[in-house]
Amino acid sequence: MSSNPTIWRATVLTLFPEMFPGPLGVSLAGKALASGLWRLEARDIRDSATDRHRSVDDTPAGGGPGMVLRADVLAAAIDAADAAPASSKDRPRLLMSPRGRPLTQSAVAELAAGPGALIVCGRFEGVDQRVIEARGLEEVSIGDYVLSGGELAALALIDACVRLLPGVMGSQESGADESFSDGLLEYPQYTRPQVFEGRPIPEILASGDHAKVAAWRKAEAEALTRTRRPDLWAAKGGQEGQKTR
Numbered sequence: 701m702s703s704n705p706t707i708w709r710a711t712v713l714t715l716f717p718e719m720f721p722g723p724l725g726v727s728l729a730g731k732a733l734a735s736g737l738w739r740l741e742a743r744d745i746r747d748s749a750t751d752r753h754r755s756v757d758d759t760p761a762g763g764g765p766g767m768v769l770r771a772d773v774l775a776a777a778i779d780a781a782d783a784a785p786a787s788s789k790d791r792p793r794l795l796m797s798p799r800g801r802p803l804t805q806s807a808v809a810e811l812a813a814g815p816g817a818l819i820v821c822g823r824f825e826g827v828d829q830r831v832i833e834a835r836g837l838e839e840v841s842i843g844d845y846v847l848s849g850g851e852l853a854a855l856a857l858i859d860a861c862v863r864l865l866p867g868v869m870g871s872q873e874s875g876a877d878e879s880f881s882d883g884l885l886e887y888p889q890y891t892r893p894q895v896f897e898g899r900p901i902p903e904i905l906a907s908g909d910h911a912k913v914a915a916w917r918k919a920e921a922e923a924l925t926r927t928r929r930p931d932l933w934a935a936k937g938g939q940e941g942q943k944t945r
């Protein structure tokens with residue numbers, strides 16, 4: 701069997717394959733999945749267990765609480781995905797983990813521009829360090845909080861990538877204006893009714909003056925970023941706001 705190398709592909713290695721496609725089966729991502737704009741394959745790590753109990757984890761070397769995902773079992777699962785018809789060999793290999801590099805919109809855009817990803821979902825207290833090194837897994841975090849497993853993190857990462865694939869987003873939503881695309885949070889949006897509970901839509905938005913609207917939106921985005929995300933504001937240089945006023 702051959703596979704189309706141009707289609708963006710996510711191969712997920714998990715102990716809970718039934719969690720996929722989950723939310724990725726509906727809405728924007730789900731429609732795109734159904735129409736063949738991207739592919740998703742969830743593979744059960746347990747299928748690579750070799751003992752009669754099909755065990756995938758064991759107690760941590762050196763003692764301590766919890767269980768650790770075995771290096772040999774996970775390596776066999778990765779190798780099986782690499783050997784499958786739609787081989788994961790030429791795709792980035794990610795391990796969802798709270799100790800990974802924080803995921804950013806630019807990293808998402810880079811992943812979306814590539815062939816897809818092999819995504820390993822961690823469980824238990826962690827994954828044997830040797831398989832991370834031996835299979836070149838790049839650890840990725842979706843935030844400074846701990847989920848009970850990497851599956852929800854993988855779903856978030858895949859969703860963020862898929863919406864950037866050509867043909868997935870509606871024509872008017874280029875993605876160019878949204879939060880983070882230019883290092884700023886998005887400006888506030890309004891729609892009908894004209895007055896809601898005594899609050900009118902900002903007058904300038906009804907002015908029909910596109911340049912004024914754009915300037916207002918830019919100033920709002922900058923003010924929001926400055927107050928809510930001083931880290932993003934500092935990364936942008938932090939002076940542009942003053943220049944526009």
Ligand code: ADE
Nearest residue numbers: 796797798841842847853
């Ligand atoms: N697994 C558990 N917590 C996670 C997080 N914050 N990001 C990515 N994977 C995780």
